Amino acid sequence: MKKTAAASVLAALWALSPQAVRPAQPDDEAARRKIAHDIFKQLIEINTTDSVGSTTVAAQAMAQRLLDAGFAKADVVVLGPNDRKGNMVARYRGQAGSKLKPILIIAHLDVVEANRQDWTTDPFKFIEKDGYFYGRGTQDMKDSDAIAIANFIRMRGEGFVPDRDIILALTADEEGGKFNGVDWLLKNHRDLIEAEYALNPDSGTVRTDKPPAVEFEAAEKLYADYQVLATNAGGHSSLPTPDNAIYHVTDALAVLQKSPFPFELNAVTREYFGQMAKIESGQVAADMRAILATPPDPTAIERLSRDPTWNSTMRTTCVATMLSAGHALNALPQRAEANVNCRIFPGHFQEEIRLKLVGLFDDPKLTVRTKNSAGEVADRGTDRKPMAPAPLRGDVLRSLHTVAGKLWPGAAVIPIMEVGASDSVYTSNAGIPSYGICGVAIDRDDERAHGKDERVGIDSYYNGLEFYYQFLEALTTAR
Numbered sequence: 001m002k003k004t005a006a007a008s009v010l011a012a013l014w015a016l017s018p019q020a021v022r023p024a025q026p027d028d029e030a031a032r033r034k035i036a037h038d039i040f041k042q043l044i045e046i047n048t049t050d051s052v053g054s055t056t057v058a059a060q061a062m063a064q065r066l067l068d069a070g071f072a073k074a075d076v077v078v079l080g081p082n083d084r085k086g087n088m089v090a091r092y093r094g095q096a097g098s099k100l101k102p103i104l105i106i107a108h109l110d111v112v113e114a115n116r117q118d119w120t121t122d123p124f125k126f127i128e129k130d131g132y133f134y135g136r137g138t139q140d141m142k143d144s145d146a147i148a149i150a151n152f153i154r155m156r157g158e159g160f161v162p163d164r165d166i167i168l169a170l171t172a173d174e175e176g177g178k179f180n181g182v183d184w185l186l187k188n189h190r191d192l193i194e195a196e197y198a199l200n201p202d203s204g205t206v207r208t209d210k211p212p213a214v215e216f217e218a219a220e221k222l223y224a225d226y227q228v229l230a231t232n233a234g235g236h237s238s239l240p241t242p243d244n245a246i247y248h249v250t251d252a253l254a255v256l257q258k259s260p261f262p263f264e265l266n267a268v269t270r271e272y273f274g275q276m277a278k279i280e281s282g283q284v285a286a287d288m289r290a291i292l293a294t295p296p297d298p299t300a301i302e303r304l305s306r307d308p309t310w311n312s313t314m315r316t317t318c319v320a321t322m323l324s325a326g327h328a329l330n331a332l333p334q335r336a337e338a339n340v341n342c343r344i345f346p347g348h349f350q351e352e353i354r355l356k357l358v359g360l361f362d363d364p365k366l367t368v369r370t371k372n373s374a375g376e377v378a379d380r381g382t383d384r385k386p387m388a389p390a391p392l393r394g395d396v397l398r399s400l401h402t403v404a405g406k407l408w409p410g411a412a413v414i415p416i417m418e419v420g421a422s423d424s425v426y427t428s429n430a431g432i433p434s435y436g437i438c439g440v441a442i443d444r445d446d447e448r449a450h451g452k453d454e455r456v457g458i459d460s461y462y463n464g465l466e467f468y469y470q471f472l473e474a475l476t477t478a479r
């Protein structure tokens with residue numbers, strides 16, 4: 001769409017005075033939604049699965065959108081380790097000569113596999129139905145990819161000049177695959193994405209239940225898999241012996257089930273429970289205050305541990321997720337194997353937890369080894385560091401409070417420790433503190449990321465669009 005002269009003048013004034021309140025423009029609003037809708041649709045309909053898809057196609061399509069909107073060619077690049085795993089990096093130029101380091105936004109383009117026969121609709125068609133957008137990636141996370149591109153286009157159209165550069169990296173292989181885009185960019189083109197801190201809309205959420213809350217990720221647990229294995233000579237099942245591979249493994253798992261890891265807090269989870277205590281009431285609120293006391297109250301810990309999210313927020317968790325054993329109905333098992341999946345509290349390492357499991361099982365017949373995502377087994381844990389909890393920066397928090405308060409009046413702003421894992425582990429471990437902030441509200445009972453019939457509320461999407469626009473401006477407007 002061509003910009004009219006009047007719009008240009010307005011844009012120029014807007015740029016001179018970013019804090020001026022620009023009069024509402026209903027036409028603008030409809031046009032902006034249309035662009036954001038079309039970008040979202042385009043992304044959903046480009047298959048970016050690891051098996052047959054291509055993030056390069058999506059990266060190129062998004063780069064073209066920015067170039068069409070007037071971004072300089074030198075500021076928009078598509079690059080990657082091979083022709084199917086491309087990443088897009090775009091730089092929104094801030095004030096010339098700014099001494100401030102850029103803000104980086106990372107958002108993955110790839111999606112989890114989706115089978116047409118499992119879904120009600122075609123997962124790679126953007127379907128609008130019952131107030132929702134359906135399609136693979138509508139929650140995780142093509143909504144946020146589209147929002148970032150649409151807002152770059154909007155800000156540029158309005159002539160907005162941030163106080164520093166804003167870099168957007170749309171990347172490959174977060175969900176799986178061998179070519180994680182954030183890792184690859186950090187190792188091969190660090191200069192392109194060097195930043196003071198990173199925003200990653202892949203975690204964090206808006207809760208619109210009562211009371212409303214904006215949760216943002218400032219820490220993350222470390223992922224690990226362990227193979228617990230027993231082998232035996234086997235034999236005829238009519239002649240059982242006490243030494244049985246299946247019993248070795250199941251005994252170990254029974255011990256694991258009854259042995260929670262110790263209670264821990266860090267600066268982020270301390271703040272989380274402090275904030276939650278204000279939202280919750282009665283016994284739960286009292287328990288939250290009691291675990292923050294010195295020493296923490298063990299009965300309060302015990303009660304809160306019954307909630308899976310709070311349990312996982314207070315400790316390392318390890319749980320049996322797979323089991324395979326035996327080779328015939330009438331034979332003693334020669335082999336029994338379990339997978340134990342752990343989510344490690346920041347500050348601990350894979351090898352440390354492996355040794356803890358060995359000590360806990362206390363069975364010389366068992367081996368406990370680590371397993372990577374390709375299923376390869378190793379005797380020792382990797383030295384991979386968990387994401388260091390990010391400092392709760394005043395400028396980020398203030399902007400988040402202000403904008404969240406406008407869009408969701410009365411919303412509490414609560415830091416969380418993500419119990420899953422995201423690409424923030426790479427940026428954070430590379431010395432770029434990372435915050436998981438997403439303005440798209442998902443109902444607690446409608447989390448469909450990775451699942452079938454993935455969808456996002458149409459209103460949630462457009463609110464998220466407005467949220468990130470205001471948030472980016474708040475972060476980069478001289479105060």
Ligand SMILES: [Zn+2]
Pocket residue numbers: 108140141174202
């Ligand atoms: Zn994701």
